[in-house]
Amino acid sequence: MEFNLTIAGTTSLVGLIGWPVEHSLSPQMHNAAFAELGCDFAYVPLPVRPELVEQALKGLMALNFVGTNVTVPHKQAVMRYLDELSEAARLTGAVNTIHIQNGHLLGYNTDAIGFLNSLEEAGCDPQGMRVAVLGAGGAARAVVYALARSGVDSMMVLNRTAERAAFLVDDLNEAFPDSTMTFKALTSQALAAVADQVDLVVNTTSVGMYPDVESSPWPADVPMPAQVTFCDLVYNPLETVFLTQARAAGAPTIDGLGMLVHQGAFAFEKWTGQAAPLEVMRQACLSKLAGA
Numbered sequence: 001m002e003f004n005l006t007i008a009g010t011t012s013l014v015g016l017i018g019w020p021v022e023h024s025l026s027p028q029m030h031n032a033a034f035a036e037l038g039c040d041f042a043y044v045p046l047p048v049r050p051e052l053v054e055q056a057l058k059g060l061m062a063l064n065f066v067g068t069n070v071t072v073p074h075k076q077a078v079m080r081y082l083d084e085l086s087e088a089a090r091l092t093g094a095v096n097t098i099h100i101q102n103g104h105l106l107g108y109n110t111d112a113i114g115f116l117n118s119l120e121e122a123g124c125d126p127q128g129m130r131v132a133v134l135g136a137g138g139a140a141r142a143v144v145y146a147l148a149r150s151g152v153d154s155m156m157v158l159n160r161t162a163e164r165a166a167f168l169v170d171d172l173n174e175a176f177p178d179s180t181m182t183f184k185a186l187t188s189q190a191l192a193a194v195a196d197q198v199d200l201v202v203n204t205t206s207v208g209m210y211p212d213v214e215s216s217p218w219p220a221d222v223p224m225p226a227q228v229t230f231c232d233l234v235y236n237p238l239e240t241v242f243l244t245q246a247r248a249a250g251a252p253t254i255d256g257l258g259m260l261v262h263q264g265a266f267a268f269e270k271w272t273g274q275a276a277p278l279e280v281m282r283q284a285c286l287s288k289l290a291g292a
């Protein structure tokens, strides 16, 4: 995908700190959006060694950056250096977007809102639903927080490592103490027994992600109920084996592109104060995924 950006002394800078950063779609997605709206902004990938996170944040402030995205392995490490955290950042325990305003570092987790907006865009309202979340890693934390905020009926977290699921459910019970929602931690082996007791299944594991594209978190011998919605956070590839299985069962599916675009859109709007051009951002991601 081609776009023109002119970088001058007036240009506002944003970036991505992580280690490594070269596989990210965010530079393409944000720079295409800046070009589309004629914003005098540029987005640069910034590889930052784990031991240099504090210096990197000070450097961004010194260099007058407007903000930055934060990726693995710095999403928790940056938190202690920030002046304010959004509720989503606090409750998920991770920051993926920083906005620098008047010398203050404001930390956000845009995955939760990105996930919810992608469900809404797909016509899926999680309120009152019984949900199974596969996985208990960083993305799962944003997803369960978002779903709990939306008022689901119940949520089961199924993970290969049982203790990690139990830890996440403990945190949920602590974050939503007065709720009538029920939260349960299970091992992945429990999937067959609970498959017909849910309305929505969200894969937050990395199973099926490139280069492991032949794998699925859903065992081939467990039928997928056709009335359940299956959502996969994996976006590389967009058509995962998990979603292919669901489609073959006649069930509705939601892929990971919507979340990717909407989490980026939230950051874009914080930094620029303008509405994000969602379609341009989506096309930029698709071009990058296609290797263009």
Ligand code: NAP
Pocket (backbone or CB within 6 Å): 111, 114, 134, 135, 136, 137, 138, 139, 140, 159, 160, 161, 164, 204, 205, 206, 207, 209, 233, 234, 235, 256, 257, 259, 260, 261, 263
């Ligand atoms: P993470 O923190 O490393 O968590 C990985 C999760 O996957 C853990 O629950 C882990 O289980 C599980 N897992 C990994 N390999 C497994 C295997 N072979 N069998 C069973 N379970 C396995 O990673 P993350 O940051 O949460 O990211 C997870 C996925 O979400 C990635 O594919 C990422 O690209 C995607 N994601 C997408 C978006 C989007 O915008 N669409 C946003 C964020 C993340 P254990 O606890 O047992 O290790």
